[in-house]
Amino acid sequence: MNVLASSDGAEYSMGRLALLSVSDKSGIVDLARQLVTEFDFEIISSGGTAKTLQEAGINVTKVSDYTGSPEILGGRVKTLHPRIHGGILARRDLAEDLAELESNSIRFLDLVAVNLYPFEKTIAQPNVTVAEAIEKIDIGGPAMIRAAAKNFANLTVLCDPSLYEEYLAELAKGDISLEFSQKMAGIAFNRTFAYDRAISTYFAELNGNTDLPDAYSISGNKVQTLRYGENPHQPAAWYSNSNTGWSSGSQLQGKELSYNNLVDLEAARRIITEFPTDEPAAAVLKHTNPCGVAVADTLAAAYEQAFNADNVSAFGGIVALNKTIDVPTATALTTTFLECVVAPGCDEDAKEILQKKSKLRVLVLPDLATGEKNTIKAIAGGFLVQASDDLIENPDRWEIVTEKKPSPAEIAEMLFAQKVVKHVKSNAIVVTKNRTTLGIGAGQMNRVGAVKIALEEAGEQTSGGILASDGFFPFDDSVRTAAAAGIKAIIQPGGSIRDKDSIAAANELGIVMVLSGTRHFLH
Ligand SMILES: NC(=O)c1ncn([C@@H]2O[C@H](COP(=O)(O)O)[C@@H](O)[C@H]2O)c1NC=O
Secondary structure (H helix, E strand, O other): OOOOEEEOOEEEEEEEEEEEEEOOOOOOOHHHHHHHHHEEEEEEEHHHHHHHHHOOOOOOEEEHHHHHHOHHHHHHHOOOOHHHHHHHHHHOOOHHHHHHHOOOOOOOOOOEEOOOOHHHHHHHOOOOOOHHHHHHHOHHHHHHHHHHHHHOOOOOEOOOHHHHHHHHHHHHHHHHHHHHHHHHHHHHHHHHHHHHHHHHHHHHHHHOOOOOOOOOOOOEEEEEEHHHHOOOOOOEEEEEEEOOOOHOOOEEEEEOOOOOHHHHHHHHHHHHOOOOOOOOEEEEEEEEEEEEEEEOOOOHHHHHHHHHHHHHOOOOOEEOHHHHHHOOHHHOOOOOOOEEEOOEEEHHHHHHHHOOOOOOOEEEEEOOOOOEEEEEEEEEEEEEEEOOOOOOOOOOEEEEEEOOOHHEEEEHHHHHHHHHHHOOOOOOOEEEOOOOOEEEEHHHOOHHHHHHHHHHHHHHHHOOOOEEEOOOOOOOHHHHHHOOOOEEEEEEEOOOHHHHHHHHHHHHHHHHHEEOOOOOOOO
């Protein structure tokens, strides 16, 4: 057996060698034990890891003994040594590399198992100081992970305890395949990329450069490969980059979530969080547009009102509820075909009722209110980032511009309508009464067209209703059409050069007009 002398004069065999240096020590003892007992590995480890292994009775050489350099600067320098990095980066098929390893008494490494200081977890804790965060920026770990990933043709890197079992299974089959090491290298680079992204985001925040930083990167781990995207010919997958949001929710029952389900569920989540949980609210959506939204005294009543607002469109819809699903609501939900239901909770007996519709996807997302600060859209050669439209409408900032003034009840109704119209694709018009939508005109290329659709949908119930518009009226035609159908109050952002024409028409027709001052386009 070949032996190489260490700097301290000890001799090391030329068997397989693993470097284990882990912050998260879960699974490390089992890994090391199997490497040593079943696969004849020798182990070298940094201080804390070596201690853990020694305490478990595993034979291990400390990195500092192997390199002859003590760990210094309170652990800031442990493995940053040519004897480590030479062993990771050397090419076994290159005579020059072999000669240099030999002349420098460096051994090839076969395995590098490293996981990083918990930077992300540390900064997620409250009141963490900058100094504490900085000390959790791992330097030696990413250096080893990246080096080993680069040299995947000659060794394997494992950057997470969840990979140990797969590696041991590979070993048990014989030699580690190139394909396996390449796969592990990809996972490793993903990890260091995500790690650096977290650090760079932290620094952007420190430097007050958070909202639209000079460099913007998106990373995420695959939650699942989806059957397809918007259409069957479009491959798609779902990625997550945090412990919150949809991937933290639980699916109680039903078919696997599709791409379109997730897009619709997110639209549903956004609209339902407009309504505080002290009053039951329900929204039914199709293709990201609400087709019915209602607030009522009970959750079941809110759902039924939302469903009946447009029961033709609601068939196969996505339902969002702002309160825990109870038995009456579950019963109502099972009377028709729906794609998905999401709520912050579900009572046990309600679960049993929902199971009657076994294909219905029922999701529980306790924190429905937490969404993404920014929205991102791909365009050729890049992407657009904007702050999400999280503006909370405040009637105190609205301007009443007509001779006729709204009653407090009408202001409350307008607030309800504004909360809905904000989530309808532009051009958007919403007609409501008794905090229930009567008609919704979505995604029209001219505003009066959206008005006509909303009014037609509202039909005979329009009389005495209120109308909300996501953008200003360029002409007074929409006001006249609405008043003729019986609308008594209109809320719109204002801002057109012809606002005065619309206001004059409202005065002439004896209806209320309020300018919210805020446009809510949604594309
Ligand atoms: N500085 C270094 O040379 C260095 N080498 C390895 N580490 C990290 O130290 C941790 C393991 O340390 P220990 O075995 O002492 O518990 C791992 O998260 C590893 O990524 C280092 N720490 C920080 O950079």
